[in-house]
Amino acid sequence: MSEPKHFTREYVREEVLPTAFCPGCYNGIVMNALALAFKELGITDLKNYVFVSGIGCSSWIPSPYIKADSVHTLHGRAVAVATGIKLARPDLNVIVIAGDGDLAAIGGNHLIHAARRNMDLLVIMVNNLVYGMTRGQQSPTTPYGKVTVTTPYGNFEMPFDIAGLLAHTNANYVARWCVSNFVQLKESIKEALTKYSRGFRFIEVWAPCVTYVVRYEGKTPGEKLKEMREVCVPMSKYEKLLDEQKVKHVAVGVFKKEDKPGFVELYKEYVARARGASRG
Amino acid sequence: MLLTGNEAVAEGALAAGCNFYAGYPITPSSEIMHYMARELPKRGGVFIQSEDELAAINMVVGAALAGAKAMTATSGPGFSLMQEGIGYAVMVEAPIVVVDVMRAGPSTGQATKPAQGDVMQARWGRHGDQYVVVLAPSDPQEAFDLTVKAFAIAEELRVPVIVLTDEFIGHGREVVEVPEKVEVPSRRTQAGPDEPPFYSSDPRKAPPLPPLGAGHYLLITGSTHNEWGYRDVHRFETHFKLVKRLKDKVWLNMDRIFMYEVVGDKDPEVLFVAYGSVARSAKAAVKELRGKGVKARLIRLKTLWPIDASLLRRLGGEPKAVIVPELNLGQLMYDVERAYSPLEVPVIHYGKVGGGIPIYPSELVSKALEVLRK
Numbered sequence: 249m250s251e252p253k254h255f256t257r258e259y260v261r262e263e264v265l266p267t268a269f270c271p272g273c274y275n276g277i278v279m280n281a282l283a284l285a286f287k288e289l290g291i292t293d294l295k296n297y298v299f300v301s302g303i304g305c306s307s308w309i310p311s312p313y314i315k316a317d318s319v320h321t322l323h324g325r326a327v328a329v330a331t332g333i334k335l336a337r338p339d340l341n342v343i344v345i346a347g348d349g350d351l352a353a354i355g356g357n358h359l360i361h362a363a364r365r366n367m368d369l370l371v372i373m374v375n376n377l378v379y380g381m382t383r384g385q386q387s388p389t390t391p392y393g394k395v396t397v398t399t400p401y402g403n404f405e406m407p408f409d410i411a412g413l414l415a416h417t418n419a420n421y422v423a424r425w426c427v428s429n430f431v432q433l434k435e436s437i438k439e440a441l442t443k444y445s446r447g448f449r450f451i452e453v454w455a456p457c458v459t460y461v462v463r464y465e466g467k468t469p470g471e472k473l474k475e476m477r478e479v480c481v482p483m484s485k486y487e488k489l490l491d492e493q494k495v496k497h498v499a500v501g502v503f504k505k506e507d508k509p510g511f512v513e514l515y516k517e518y519v520a521r522a523r524g525a526s527r528g
Numbered sequence: 529m530l531l532t533g534n535e536a537v538a539e540g541a542l543a544a545g546c547n548f549y550a551g552y553p554i555t556p557s558s559e560i561m562h563y564m565a566r567e568l569p570k571r572g573g574v575f576i577q578s579e580d581e582l583a584a585i586n587m588v589v590g591a592a593l594a595g596a597k598a599m600t601a602t603s604g605p606g607f608s609l610m611q612e613g614i615g616y617a618v619m620v621e622a623p624i625v626v627v628d629v630m631r632a633g634p635s636t637g638q639a640t641k642p643a644q645g646d647v648m649q650a651r652w653g654r655h656g657d658q659y660v661v662v663l664a665p666s667d668p669q670e671a672f673d674l675t676v677k678a679f680a681i682a683e684e685l686r687v688p689v690i691v692l693t694d695e696f697i698g699h700g701r702e703v704v705e706v707p708e709k710v711e712v713p714s715r716r717t718q719a720g721p722d723e724p725p726f727y728s729s730d731p732r733k734a735p736p737l738p739p740l741g742a743g744h745y746l747l748i749t750g751s752t753h754n755e756w757g758y759r760d761v762h763r764f765e766t767h768f769k770l771v772k773r774l775k776d777k778v779w780l781n782m783d784r785i786f787m788y789e790v791v792g793d794k795d796p797e798v799l800f801v802a803y804g805s806v807a808r809s810a811k812a813a814v815k816e817l818r819g820k821g822v823k824a825r826l827i828r829l830k831t832l833w834p835i836d837a838s839l840l841r842r843l844g845g846e847p848k849a850v851i852v853p854e855l856n857l858g859q860l861m862y863d864v865e866r867a868y869s870p871l872e873v874p875v876i877h878y879g880k881v882g883g884g885i886p887i888y889p890s891e892l893v894s895k896a897l898e899v900l901r902k
Binding site for chain 2: 261264293295296298300311312315316317318319320321322324325328329330331332333335336337339340357358361515518519522523525526
């Protein structure tokens with residue numbers, strides 16, 4: 249008898265394995281969380297799901313690994329392409345997976361406007377804190393003080409708190425988890441696919457690049473995961489920290505949970521109004 | 529109907545079955561967007577005003593991949609922003625229509641004034657080897673007709689088609705005959721087991737584009753890919769085969785894509801080659817010259833890319849001079865020079881741009897008489 253397959257393999261294109269990810273890369277944890285979320289929801293075939301990604305390491309999670317329709321776009325344009333797909337085919341579930349450089353820098357405008365429109369998309373931003381694919385340059389989420397190839401004397405710019413930013417928009421669902429919060433991450437994905445299945449849903453996954461962040465810190469991916477268990481704290485705890493401690497911690501949790509009608513439903517109403525008006 | 533060129537573009541798109549429009553405001557193309565904003569919701573189509581032109585073009589590509597007949601319209605600066613997205617559409621073979629109502633540039637230039645400065649950009653604005661189709665209507669009627677044609681070519685060849693108009697056409701109002709029904713064939717979606725979405729054994733045909741959500745597990749990427757969409761960013765064979773096919777698909781259909789109109793004498797002393805609004809002045813100039821006893825001819829191009837250079841030469845006879853009037857400092861002129869290079873005929877550019885000043889027929893008549901030393 250053959251060994252039972254790992255649950256993730258049900259959802260990947262086996263012919264393209266092994267993945268191109270670096271040994272220890274946390275993208276594997278994100279893939280597993282996604283696969284387990286689908287499995288626990290009883291979704292065995294992803295044919296009603298379209299994955300859209302940009303350019304970067306995490307954009308390779310759906311293209312080519314996840315066994316579903318996947319559209320691998322230009323750098324920064326995943327949310328715009330996903331918007332076009334969703335509006336042309338509202339019956340499909342559209343999930344964007346891309347990185348912090350793709351979504352928050354070059355594609356930042358699309359991200360905030362999709363949130364403003366409460367566009368019916370689930371966006372998973374794998375935040376590896378740098379541009380991992382192009383050798384670890386500073387990104388908009390690189391922590392203050394971090395040494396990268398483009399901040400060789402330490403990053404003097406302040407990073408974006410993307411989940412915090414989007415929590416202040418019209419988006420329905422905003423959460424942030426570290427890869428060390430595997431169960432919470434998986435539950436968050438499930439929630440964003442079921443109970444909160446409309447409007448703009450955003451999950452940031454804190455997943456430092458093992459090659460250009462973790463290794464530079466002299467740590468193994470395993471050691472860094474253990475460290476994340478200490479530094480990734482719920483918002484209630486984070487808020488009580490002193491400012492100098494805050495920079496060393498990451499606030500995690502679900503920051504916003506609403507179930508307002510998304511763009512698709514509002515557009516349907518708009519169409520009805522337009523048709524009524526045209527009838528006079 | 530009494531329509532401006534911009535309205536005629538919108539009517540043409542709707543007649544062709546356009547059901548998705550994304551766009552960003554810009555002069556002098558905005559009326560196309562206004563028209564679609566009013567008409568599409570009533571017809572159950574999708575209209576969205578995007579946050580910028582990068583979003584517009586990428587939404588349009590996404591919608592096209594998802595099965596919609598999708599279009600955007602813009603002008604100079606917006607067209608520049610859309611270039612990367614048009615290149616992406618070439619690579620993933622998304623059937624899209626992009627309208628550029630040309631205004632005087634570069635940069636912000638003269639936003640309300642006509643020009644024909646985007647001819648080369650429409651062809652070559654993207655990086656890498658890529659081939660698109662560029663159509664150039666001359667009046668509101670043709671803005672309607674060629675927008676319909678643009679959708680037909682886009683759907684058939686899975687290629688971006690660019691419609692180049694200019695401010696004169698866009699804001700000029702004329703009677704446009706809108707037919708009851710327009711036939712635009714939709715792309716092939718049904719693929720046999722041996723028909724991959726990114727390869728066709730007949731180089732003149734586009735492969736079928738299966739719908740999303742039908743269990744095909746499509747892999748669509750702007751990276752170099754094989755016939756099933758798997759990324760291959762290393763091998764020569766994969767890349768060369770792909771870009772060659774993307775070129776051939778357009779190039780080998782030249783006989784159907786290259787459209788033109790010819791007026792005047794078969795054995796002209798002076799030949800005009802023109803397109804867009806300027807071609808109307810050239811047509812008037814040909815009439816006037818013939819009235820003066822000068823043999824004159826006009827080749828009016830409806831297709832600006834691809835151009836069949838040898839046909840262009842055969843159409844023109846053996847003139848003593850060729851005049852290429854354009855609202856720019858010389859762009860189509862280079863194609864005409866190339867076409868007529870075997871004949872040692874002088875190819876003269878007559879160009880001006882800015883201030884909303886047209887090229888008048890009288891100027892072209894004077895120029896013709898001058899070069900013919902009459």
